[in-house]
Amino acid sequence: MPHDHHDHSHETDGLSPSGHPYQPDQDHKITRWQTMEIAMRELLIEKGIITAAEITATVEQMDRRSPADGAKVVARAWVDPAFKARLLENGTEAIRELGVEPGVLKLIAVENTSAVHNVVVCTLCSCYPRNLLGLPPDWYKQRAYRSRVVKTPRKVLSEFGLELPDSVQVRVHDSTADMRYLVVPQRPDGTDGMDETALADLVSRDAMIGVAVARHL
Amino acid sequence: MGQPQRVRVKDWHPPGHIRAPHYLRGKTGEIERELGPFANPEELAYGHKASRRRLLRVRFTMGELWGAEAENPADILEAEIYEHWLDPINAT
Structure with a gap:
């Protein structure tokens, strides 16, 4: 010993x-x-x-910036179809309605449906919608995620615990230039009676990057 | 509305700060939407007075990008590419 x-x-x-x-x-x-x-x-x-x-x-x-503003935007989109339409049309203008100042942020919001799953990456560096989601997680900036998610997104998502059926189309968004991306995850079933604040609690940072789905009850 | 404009990313390999990723060069896709004019990052990066260039979102299929290695050829990748990196492909 x-x-x-x-x-x-x-x-x-x-x-x-x-x-x-x-x-x-x-x-x-x-x-x-x-x-x-x-x-x-x-x-x-x-x-x-x-x-x-x-x-x-x-x-x-x-x-201090956190994913809370992003979650607030998603929750509003879930309860207000007209807001969701405006958000998908022009994300930068739509988030102003919730008091989120976009600053230099140019936002594109993309919606997950039963047929499409979106996931965001910046292969060239680490572009990220910091105004809405706070600081990016370390893995988002690492070469492994950046190089692999554009080629084998399904494999990468499965490593995050998200298995997608072949019937769902994967769309990878590479933030190569001036736009930043927000994924609007699908609203979980059984949440009909919930208010926006409670709904926002179901929306994680990872769900808004697209490597996860919204929390289920 | 007509068919989306098909484009090919130029297979250029100049040195310096460029925001058209290597893995998309020479690849064919279609315009998903136009984003308007932005200061050209290739000039901005060196402190030059940057010209305004149109920025476009281009949609590629994974089959186009990765061929037989694609997990699912019908999956999609979208990226922002400046117009001077794109050649239009005319419909035949």
């Missing part, structure tokens, strides 16, 4: 006093672009162009 060997250095055998291997620290050297970002940030502060507090406030605002 490792516990019995107190006569040699634990640093050389890589084990903790209780005999477990140490997890390596994740420290690594900063990259060129991280260095550039720090240099630029310090210069902007030094020259009085922006303040450190403004940077912190902006970062906090970005972190």
Whole structure:
């Protein structure tokens, strides 16, 4: 047992006093672009162009964004067919009706039906409707998802736990340029009496990317 | 309404910042919708005064993109492509 060997250095055998291997620290050297970002940030502060507090406030605002606004949009589309029609026609204008300010966002909403399932990717980088869904999940930005979902979407969706029958057409949307995409999932059965707030709770981030469906009751 | 316009993505391979992905170059699809003019990212990326170019959504079948390797040839992929990357294919 490792516990019995107190006569040699634990640093050389890589084990903790209780005999477990140490997890390596994740420290690594900063990259060129991280260095550039720090240099630029310090210069902007030094020259009085922006303040450190403004940077912190902006970062906090970005972190605070969540998929809640997206879920609110989907829930409204479920209960209001006229709104859904406007959303599918011009997503950017339609979300203003719910008080969501699109900013630079140009939105296309695509609807899942019993015949069509939509899924969103950005193969070139990680374009994502942050105003509506907050920060993208790590897997959305990784090469594995980006390269595989355009070629084998059914396989990728099955790895997310979503098996689609052949009768459903898969539509992959690659956000290659200026548009951002919101998937409107199908409204689950048995939700007829629910109000918009309760319905929005059924709409996950993944359902709005298209790698999941809305939660069933 | 007529048939959707069929187009082929140019099989260009210039260096630099380009937003027409490699896997779509040389592939044939049809215009799904027009998105209007946008500043050309190929100029914008280098700090140039960018010209406005029409951006189009093009619909491809998975069969066209991946041939026999497609999971289901009738599945669809849609992407945004700038007009200068597209050649129209005239109906015969």
